Amino acid sequence: xxGITQSPRHxxxxxxxxxxxxxxxxxxxRYMYWYRxxxxxxxxxxxxxxxxxxxxKGEVSDGYSVSRSKTEDFLLTLESATSSQTSVYFCAxxxxxxxxxxxxxxxxxxxxxxx
Amino acid sequence: xxxxxxxxxxxxxxEKEDVTLDCVYETRDTTYYLFWYKQPPSGELVFLIRRxxxxxxxxxxxxxxxNFQKSTSSFNFTITASQVVDSAVYFCAGRGGTYKYIFGxxxxxxxxx
Numbered sequence: 001x002x003g004i005t006q007s008p009r010h011x012x013x014x015x016x017x018x019x020x021x022x023x024x025x026x027x028x029x030r031y032m033y034w035y036r037x038x039x040x041x042x043x044x045x046x047x048x049x050x051x052x053x054x055x056x057k058g059e060v061s062d063g064y065s066v067s068r069s070k071t072e073d074f075l076l077t078l079e080s081a082t083s084s085q086t087s088v089y090f091c092a093x094x095x096x097x098x099x100x101x102x103x104x105x106x107x108x109x110x111x112x113x114x115x
Numbered sequence: 116x117x118x119x120x121x122x123x124x125x126x127x128x129x130e131k132e133d134v135t136l137d138c139v140y141e142t143r144d145t146t147y148y149l150f151w152y153k154q155p156p157s158g159e160l161v162f163l164i165r166r167x168x169x170x171x172x173x174x175x176x177x178x179x180x181x182n183f184q185k186s187t188s189s190f191n192f193t194i195t196a197s198q199v200v201d202s203a204v205y206f207c208a209g210r211g212g213t214y215k216y217i218f219g220x221x222x223x224x225x226x227x228x
Contacts, residue, residue, distance in 0.1 A: 031214060042121075042206060042220040043160075050214050058215065090160060103150055103162035104216070 003027055006091050006107035013114055019078040021110050023091030025071075031094040032074040033104065034058075034066065036087040043090065049074055081114045088112070117142045117211045121219035129227050131196050136222050138190045138207030140183075148210045149183060149190045154221070155203040163205075166190065197226045 003026030013019050023032060034046040035058075045058030047066040055066050063085060067075045078085055088111050092104040118141040128134045140149055151163045164176065166183055178195045190209075194201055204221045211217035 033215065035218075040220060043208075043218040045211075045215055045217070048215055056214075059217075088158075092160075102148075103165055104152075104160075105162065106160040108159055 004091060004093055004105055004107045006089075006110050008110060009108065010111045011113070013081050013112070015082060015114055016080050019081050019112065021076045021078075021089055021091075021112070023074040023076070023107055025074075025093050027093075027095075028071055029093045029095055030071075032068065033092040033094070034064075034074070034076045035090045035092065036060065036085075037090060037109075038087050046076065046089075078112075081112075083114050086112060086114045117144070117209055117217055119207055119209050119217050119219040121207055121222050123222045124220075125223040125225070127225040127227060128197050130199060133193060133195050134197050134201075134224065134226075135191050135193045136205050136207075136224070138192070138219055139188050140190050140207070140209040141188050142209065144210070147183075150208040150216065151181065151192045152206045152208060152218075153203045154206065155200075160206075164192070194224075197224075199226050199228050202226045 005024045007022045030051055033048040035043040037043050044060045046060055046064050047058055049055045049068045065077045088109050090109050091107040094102050094104055120139040147168045149166045153161045153163050181192045183190045202225050204223045206221045207219040208216040
């Protein structure tokens with residue numbers, strides 16, 4: 001498929017520690033996204049990128065930062081993890097000319113637990 | 116601002132029944148892009164179908180059909196002759212800006228044998 005890989009798949013971390021999640025794609029797509037999934041909330045957009053070094057905030061960006069120094073990698077950092085950031089995190093790519101016009105391909109998800 | 120609402124939290128049907136999942140997509144844009152995704156118990160998210168504002172007819176693909184009623188902002192998705200493998204959480208999504216989607220909260224479908 002689109003060759004999108006998330007790492008790690010599972011992580012347990014302590015409150016207050018920084019955590020970085022990685023999303024890697026192999027097909028040079030321009031648009032990349034980070035969502036979190038929580039019961040009762042569906043999928044909520046954290047940050048997205050529309051090119052190298054071009055990123056923007058989504059609806060739940062507080063406490064998160066992102067970086068995209070090369071096309072294939074989109075990193076999500078929890079600056080100081082809190083228990084409210086326990087969630088499943090999904091990375092997605094869009095293959096289309098403008099990201100919102102085409103279907104996403106999602107990574108397998110990262111289950112993060114903050115204790 | 117756009118809004119996606121899935122009022123059905125959970126639906127249970129018996130195998131071979133037809134089932135319709137409801138979604139309301141509110142937008143002031145005249146151009147729209149709408150999607151349905153499936154999340155089976157294994158957890159991955161799978162793109163199912165897309166409809167945009169240029170599509171004029173109801174659409175069918177295999178056992179799936181979908182339509183958008185602009186007057187009510189309803190984007191419904193129907194599975195015909197449901198099967199146990201259709202058991203999953205289904206998410207509706209719509210364009211929430213130039214580069215991004217917004218998702219509904221999902222509907223859990225249970226198909227009983």
